[in-house]
Amino acid sequence: MAPGISLAPQVAARLAFSVSAGRSYLARQFTPHPFHITRPYHDPGDPAGMATLYLQSSSGGIYGGDDLGLSVTLDPGAQVHLTTQASTVVHDARGGPAARQEVRLEVGAGGWLEYCPDPAILMAGAALDNRVSATLAEGAVLILSDAQLCHDPAGAGRGFDRLDSELRIAGPEGARLIDRFDLRGTDWTARTGGYGCSGLTLVAGGAAQAGPAMIAALDARPDVYAGLSLLGDRDLAIVRFLTRDGVSLSHALRESWAAARRALSGRAPPPRRK
């Protein structure tokens, strides 16, 4: 077997949400190890009927050679906030195969999906292929976060091995965005200008309202270096941000999401307990 290539079969989890009497619910689930989920709940501070679900891992993170797939489907009109209990640790691959994580999101007509995982912590030596794709039907809304930070527990300045990342967004008309990079850990500091943490929050559907709100929220924080890209022809708003530490990164993720929600629904979301 060639180095860096895993032939293990993908462990694939599936979550499907439907709507009944105006309430979104988890209609079907398949969550093999290491996937684990909490019971969905409805918060009165969220848009009526929105379900919140926490993704968890029973394995303590992602390991070299893992091949994990997650498929999330929302029926028309379903509204879901999907997050994680904590950051996902991507462990040292020790020179072996990279871990692979593939997330596929499908949002039905008029649906609303917030996919807001906590950051991936790229440990020294970690190697990750990360694929996220979202397909939106007519009138669907997506708020999506993606963030990474580096950590070397030995404090020896050793970075992760590599991060191969691809984010694809498609609407009913076809592809809207392909955000792709392949980065060696040794290049992280140069590319980020010395910042330890990087992230983005993307809104598809209502970008013109959400974009300015997100950047206003981030510009109010001196510990966040952020910029807004407004792709009006594709109804996409993307705020990218760099921070010095994980606490600031979490603030940037939370506040950009909250600002987008407030701009699109007229109401700030209740905080998620983690």
Added chain:
Amino acid sequence: MSQPLSLLRMLQCADSAFPSGAFAFSSGLEQLALDGQVRDAADVRQALEDQIFPRWVSFDRVFLRQAHGAADSPEALLALDLQCHLQSGADRLAQASRRVGRSLLSVHGRIGTPHVAAYRAALARAGRGDSGGYEPVVQGAIGAGLGLSPAETETGALHAVVMAFLSAAVRLGRAGAIETQALLAALLPAMARALDAPVAARAGAFSPLAEIAAQRRAETHANLFAT
């Protein structure tokens, strides 16, 4: 084509006097300077080496090379342009790339460079007059039209992007004219090594500092540059 003739054509296109409009853009340098991220010539060199140069190698160069090979097919160029559009998620950098690309198309259309008229017509037919015309795709098509090799076309393009950045650094007062020439001389070996290396199989870029800087540029301020 004889080598002197192709070199002369490459020099003509890469010269700052050629009306491409590229020198109206600082690739985020103006905002990096305003934000205190770039203060002097050493910072200019670091920004060039860490942000601008890698981005061109891993992103622009890939589209340029593919366009060079597809220059006689307007439909193939259109497909590359659309792919470049989809992969351009930083709005200000995308606008800059399209403005320079369309300016190059306009000038080369007037001087009769092969492939250009057919590509412009294809862009217009596809309704991509405003959302298309990305610079690396145009550069590849023009290089092929002028009879330049892929390596010559890439050399001219990389020279142009580095010179535009250094010119911006001088105009922003972050480096002196002599300093930037010394800086360029020091960078040339690395540029040559990059041009000798194989072209990446697929385009991609991770340069968040420069992207964020380009997006932070306030519309209301009096700016020297468009990015």
